[in-house]
Amino acid sequence: MTEQRALIIDNQPTPAASGRSTPDTNPYTGEVFTTVAAAAESDVTAAVDAAERAGRDWADTSPSRRRDILWRAADTLASRAEQAIELMATETGATAGWAGFNAELGAAMLREAAASATRPIGEVLATDAPGVMSLSVREPAGVVAAFAPWNAPLILGCRAIAAPLAAGNTVVLKASEKAPVASGLFIAEALIDAGLPPGVLNVISNDPADAADVAATLVGDRRVRRVNFTGSTMAGRRIAALAAESLTPAVLELGGKNALLVLDDADLDYAARAVTFSAYFNSGQICMSADRVVAHRSIAAELTERIAARAANLSCGDPGDPANALGPLIDTDAAARVASLVDGAVRQGAALAAGGGTPDGACYPATVVTGVTEDMPLHNEEIFGPVCTVLPVDSDAEAVALANASPYGLTAGVLTENLSRGWEVARGLRTGIVHVNDQSIDDEPQAPFGGVKDSGHGRFGGRHGIEAFSETRWITLRGRHKQFPI
Incomplete structure (x- = not known):
């Protein structure tokens, strides 16, 4: 792999507006195996623009169609396991066992999200008001800013986007600087090949020196209504502080001891x-x-x-x-x-x-x-x-x-x-x-995954992911006119 990799905006390979790129290095040999586009603030805004444009149509897409696309993407990712193994060995130094597990569980993340797309999205509430139906309804939150780490790039890259997409959100995924292909571009290509419409998932890569500015621009955009971050506790604190400025809810899965x-x-x-x-x-x-x-x-x-x-x-x-x-x-x-x-x-x-x-x-x-x-x-x-x-x-x-x-x-x-x-x-x-009677490493896509204290807050997995990336609204339907006291 020697060609320069572009950003993905509106399903199209898109160079950084500045024309800049940054090297992606093999950790075992120290050699550059590819270069990726180095996004700046204007590129982040362009990605959010695309996600915002696609938002209404994707939210209105039938749950079964969202399910079908995610399921096909899972099959596509699984079919590319050998490519994933080669990619992760070169980009992150992963052995075949770990890389193969990434491809397998990454596909499972997409399948679990596909199943979630057609689950009930609300409930009928009890009410004391006569002639009224009271409903709790879950709806897409909007644009989601997702951050994927390098260490389990296919697992955590898929987890970063799967539940948000299933819930009807659009996503801007900031790939890891240390694994931009495996944690972002490779996954997005599988989804695009599975029929994901333009603008629903956009991927940005960046030079490490620009990471703070790129993250601040993405999280600080008021059109972003959820933040999904997996990474170190130190970086998670900064992301949480940025999100708090806009009162944007953030799901954080951070470090562990x-x-x-x-x-x-x-x-x-x-x-x-x-x-x-x-x-x-x-x-x-x-x-x-x-x-x-x-x-x-x-x-x-x-x-x-x-x-x-x-x-x-x-x-x-x-x-x-x-x-x-x-x-x-x-x-x-x-x-x-x-x-x-x-x-x-x-x-x-x-x-x-x-x-x-x-x-x-x-x-x-x-x-x-x-x-x-x-x-x-x-x-x-x-x-x-x-x-x-x-x-x-x-x-x-x-x-x-x-x-x-x-x-x-x-x-x-x-x-x-x-x-x-x-x-x-x-x-x-x-x-x-x-x-x-087991060790500390385990993950299943339907289980509530997440930590407490400095390991983060919020949960991924099953219904928890859908709840994290949707808004709950209370809607009432009154069958006859109400009597008002004044």
Whole structure:
């Protein structure tokens, strides 16, 4: 892929008005594999113009037609899985397993949205007024500003647009600067090929230096009536503040400092396999990745040995080589940051059970750290790399308290052979998602997905997505004239 990629406005490839472009770089080789248009404020406004023009017709499009288009788009995306695998390996350093899962779940996001398009959109309310029918009706909100991240570009790019489109909104999607093709352009092409009318979905890409201005222009446009953002907590705060200026509701799915609680009755082989998956899949670059393994002291040492043994066997390198379980991090800066967190903890007294060391370009090995204390940045910051810390505790109550001692609250896992015990522990965790006898990473398009505290607010999935991207109106129908007191 060497050609320059344009913006997509009104279903047409559209260069940036300035003619500027920006490189899209392979994180493993460091080479530029394509360039994309670098949008400025005028391009954002043009995209919103297109979405606004298309809004009424799309809102009036029958639910079954919206359903059919989304379903065809899902089939189209699924049929392009091999292209997606190649694209994500080149653009984000993803291994085939993660990229294939992205294509599969991205298509499922579109299918769930398709099913939502024909669900009931209101209800008849009880009323004390004689001869009156009182209705609660859901209607499209209008133009939605959607932001897609790079780490799960097909999953989260599809999630950014699927429910808004199903609800009858039009969308301007700002693709990630680090994966503009996979998180935006590739998805939009599938929808256009499925018959999506012009202007219903518009995609903008931009140079990283212009990100703040582009986001401010998009969210600040008063025609934008919903904001849909997935990304870091720091960026989410800025987006939320921009949306608040226009009183625009925003759904935010942000960072996580997720804990996997391993109780003293857990199957340790299963626990080690669960930790390996949740800490190292996609090199730990998943919002649900388990940074913290909170283990009962009686089993912590043995569990650490088992995790370290598995970590030592995970090779990191070319994501196109199936022998490598881990690909590179998204860039060399990300790898350097992860290494700095680990090295800093070791200097403060923590110990390496596996991994660590100097990154090889953007590659960093699967790493296990013990002896981490609460004053270390490694303990408090979202790592977003292939690193887990093992934290011993003496009771279930202490495990819950330690897991909750974080400003984040996205997801968690509880490993135990006693489901009743797991239920009690899960009820005590302050996260939006908990998986008992499973690890922290899971997603289903019909489930209410989202976090609490610094992990965001609002929910995606099923009816929750439709509710988030529509307006509820109260309408009454009176069959006879009312008597007024004056």
